Every structure is written in C-alpha cells, then in structure tokens.
Amino acid sequence: MRQFDVATLPRLVFAGGAIARLAPICAERRWSRVLLIVGRSAIGDPEFRSGLERSFGEAGVTIVARRYDLFPEGGHPDASPTLGDLWQAGRGEIPEASSAVVDAIVDSVRTAVDAVVAIGGGSALDTGKAVSAMLATDGSVEEYLEGVGTRTPPGAKVPFVAVPTTAGTGSEATKNAVLSRVGDGGYKKSLRHDAYVPDVAIVDPQLTLSCPRALTAASGLDAITQLIESYVSRDASPFTDTLALDGLAAAGRAFRRCVERGDADLEAREQMAYAAYLSGICLANAGVGTVHGLAGAAGAVVPVPHGAFCGLLLPGATAVGIERLRRQRDSLGALAKYAAAGVALTGGPAARPTGSLEERLEALVRVLTDFAALSSLAPLRSYGLAEDGLAEIARAGGNKANPYEFTVEEREELLRGVF
Numbered sequence: 472m473r474q475f476d477v478a479t480l481p482r483l484v485f486a487g488g489a490i491a492r493l494a495p496i497c498a499e500r501r502w503s504r505v506l507l508i509v510g511r512s513a514i515g516d517p518e519f520r521s522g523l524e525r526s527f528g529e530a531g532v533t534i535v536a537r538r539y540d541l542f543p544e545g546g547h548p549d550a551s552p553t554l555g556d557l558w559q560a561g562r563g564e565i566p567e568a569s570s571a572v573v574d575a576i577v578d579s580v581r582t583a584v585d586a587v588v589a590i591g592g593g594s595a596l597d598t599g600k601a602v603s604a605m606l607a608t609d610g611s612v613e614e615y616l617e618g619v620g621t622r623t624p625p626g627a628k629v630p631f632v633a634v635p636t637t638a639g640t641g642s643e644a645t646k647n648a649v650l651s652r653v654g655d656g657g658y659k660k661s662l663r664h665d666a667y668v669p670d671v672a673i674v675d676p677q678l679t680l681s682c683p684r685a686l687t688a689a690s691g692l693d694a695i696t697q698l699i700e701s702y703v704s705r706d707a708s709p710f711t712d713t714l715a716l717d718g719l720a721a722a723g724r725a726f727r728r729c730v731e732r733g734d735a736d737l738e739a740r741e742q743m744a745y746a747a748y749l750s751g752i753c754l755a756n757a758g759v760g761t762v763h764g765l766a767g768a769a770g771a772v773v774p775v776p777h778g779a780f781c782g783l784l785l786p787g788a789t790a791v792g793i794e795r796l797r798r799q800r801d802s803l804g805a806l807a808k809y810a811a812a813g814v815a816l817t818g819g820p821a822a823r824p825t826g827s828l829e830e831r832l833e834a835l836v837r838v839l840t841d842f843a844a845l846s847s848l849a850p851l852r853s854y855g856l857a858e859d860g861l862a863e864i865a866r867a868g869g870n871k872a873n874p875y876e877f878t879v880e881e882r883e884e885l886l887r888g889v890f
C-alpha cells in the first residue's frame with residue numbers, strides 16, 4: 472500500500488443549528504476574548520448578528536473586535552459587473568481575500584485575543600485563518616506567501632474557529648489561506664502551514680440555505696473540482712481516495728438540488744456541506760491539479776470568482792486530460808480513477824460501475840458539462856480579461872499534481888475554450 476501521512480484535522484461539529492454551539496465551545500476552551508470576522512453574506516439576516524452577539528455574551532465570551540464590513544472596505548475595489556450581479560444579494564461582498572485586509576485587521580487589534588472566529592464564505596474563512604496566524608507572527612502576511620515572500624511561515628498562531636456559510640472551498644479543513652492582489656504585480660497565493668488547519672470547524676448546513684443561486688453553484692463547483700483533482704492527483708492516498716469518492720457521491724446527489732431548489736432542500740444542503748468539508752481534507756492531503764493551477768494564475772489578473780473559474784475549466788480540462796492520457800502508456804490507473812469519479816458523481820456509492828471504461832469516462836465529462844451549464848457561468852472575457860492575457864495565465868499556472876502534464880499551449884487552449 473502507498474505510504475501517506477495526514478495533516479491535522481479540526482475538531483468538527485457537523486449539524487443543522489450547530490452555530491448555537493460556537494460560543495459555548497469557545498467558553499469550554501477558555502477562549503474568553505475573541506476576534507470575530509463575519510462575511511457580508513452571513514449577516515443577510517439581521518437577527519443572525521444580534522443572536523450571535525447574544526450567545527457570546529451568555530457564554531461569558533467577550534468579542535474584543537468585530538469585522539462585519541470586511542470586503543466592501545478592504546477587498547478588491549474593481550469588481551466586475553458580473554461579480555456585482557453575483558454578490559448583489561449579499562449587498563456587495565467582494566469574494567476574494569486579500570493581504571491588505573489581513574494586515575489591516577492585524578494592525579487594528581490592540582488587545583490580547585484568545586481566538587479568531589470567522590463566519591462566512593471561503594474569503595472570510597481565509598481572511599480569519601491568515602489573521603489568526605499573523606496575530607502571532609511579525610511582519611506583513613505578504614512576506615510569508617508562497618511564491619511571493621521570502622520568509623517561511625513559522626506556524627505560530629492564535630487558535631482559529633471556522634464557520635462556513637457556503638459549501639465550497641473547504642477552507643474549514645485546509646491548512647492554507649489563499650490571498651490575492653489583482654492587477655500589476657498581482658498574485659493569488661497561499662499562506663500555508665500544517666498548524667494553520669482550523670482548531671474547530673463548525674459546519675452548520677442551515678447557514679448555507681440563504682446562499683444565492685450563483686454563489687451556491689460556484690461554491691459547489693469548487694468543491695467538486697477539489698474532489699476530482701485530489702482524487703486523481705499523483706499525491707492521492709487510500710485515505711484521501713475514500714473521502715474523495717464519498718464526497719463526489721454526496722455532491723452528485725445534491726449539487727443540482729442545491730442550485731435549483733435554493734432554501735427549500737436542507738437535505739441537499741447538508742450533502743453539499745459534507746462534500747465541501749471532505750474536499751478540504753482531500754486538497755490539504757492530496758493536492759489539486761491543473762484547474763487550480765490556472766485558477767491561481769487567473770486570480771492574480773482578474774477578479775474572477777474562484778469557484779466560477781473552476782466550474783468553467785473543469786469539463787474541458789477533464790475531457791482533454793482523459794483524451795491525452797489515453798494516448799500515453801501506463802495511464803490506465805489514472806483513467807480508471809476518472810471513471811470511478813464518474814460513477815461516484817453520477818450514481819452515488821451504491822451505483823455499480825457498469826458499462827465500459829469508455830462509457831464511464833463519457834459519463835463523467837457529461838455530468839461536469841451539465842453542472843457547468845446549470846450554473847449559467849459567464850465566460851472568462853466577462854471579467855474584463857483581454858484575450859492576449861490568456862497566454863500569460865497559461866504560462867504562470869502550473870499543473871500541480873495533475874495526472875496529465877498539460878503543456879503551456881494546451882493550457883492556453885483550455886482557457887481559450889471558455890473565453
């Protein structure tokens with residue numbers, strides 16, 4: 472059997488209504504002074520905010536600082552119209568976390584903090600994760616970003632609690648925070664250390680019920696991309712394989728229902744929240760592939776939502792990758808994994824892998840294409856990207872642990888296909 476090791480996992484509370492346990496868990500751990508970071512989408516319901524503050528008070532936990540206004544003040548100022556539409560329901564949350572916001576929050580904290588609590592989508596969670604690290608680390612977070620800074624993250628941090636309100640990035644289970652700066656000298660890179668895995672993850676699928684359709688779709692496509700890429704990854708292990716397949720089965724049952732039925736299908740929301748959590752564990756331990764490599768490069772240039780980008784690229788990258796693998800020797804193992812991913816995503820764990828390898832591979836590409844179509848994803852050009860910028864994204868974005876090594880030209884072709 473292949474040898475592997477597993478990064479720390481968070482203490483997980485997975486339940487509808489689990490948000491009620493947030494403050495008591497802080498109290499149990501003797502975290503009496505917390506910094507609270509809440510993404511805009513999480514406070515659409517005004518009662519949520521007051522209920523949250525009340526529960527901390529009842530548990531004897533002091534909120535020493537709070538940020539409810541994070542993204543409008545400090546996020547990327549240049550959100551495209553498409554992003555504006557996407558986030559309108561959330562009153563203008565801009566969806567990517569930035570180094571500038573992390574530094575600004577850390578600088579604004581004047582008193583001791585026992586824990587950082589982040590409630591929101593991937594951006595809010597990544598912001599909170601990076602703040603929890605930088606509260607115990609000197610300098611600017613940029614100095615520690617992979618491929619940007621020159622310093623190695625020491626792993627010191629203030630304890631961190633992640634409460635996702637979207638089912639997507641799996642940040643509540645990962646050891647990295649993705650931070651970006653868009654435009655000249657832009658980047659989208661990770662602050663990463665095993666110690667940055669959240670201490671506690673509170674996954675309350677009820678919090679995802681009010682997630683707007685476009686965000687539900689984009690987040691779900693991110694989780695599905697992470698599950699597929701980690702499953703077929705060259706660094707996958709038996710441990711991550713099991714989790715990835717179960718996550719794909721859950722996503723296969725629930726994705727369409729979440730997108731189409733909104734807040735009317737809690738059971739589907741639970742399945743997607745579970746899939747997203749598993750996708751985080753899998754990406755932290757098996758890595759991801761070409762789609763995520765390109766997503767990082769694209770995110771440095773245009774403010775395209777991460778999940779939407781992944782959803783756009785995934786069908787083509789999967790189809791072309793499979794087609795190229797078929798021409799290579801010793802690729803049967805990788806092809807068999809793509810086929811198994813197709814079975815999991817289209818039929819759940821009880822489905823028999825009937826049909827030929829060919830049919831199962833086709834089923835995978837078909838379902839990914841269907842999911843992307845259901846999500847009404849805007850093409851890449853709608854984010855303000857010029858076509859002559861594709862070559863640079865293709866060059867800057869690597870293949871990570873993808874089973875097929877796309878050439879730069881092939882990556883550019885993938886991008887052109889969704890431009």
Ligand SMILES: [Fe+2]
Pocket residue numbers: 640693694697763777781
């Ligand atoms: Fe992702």
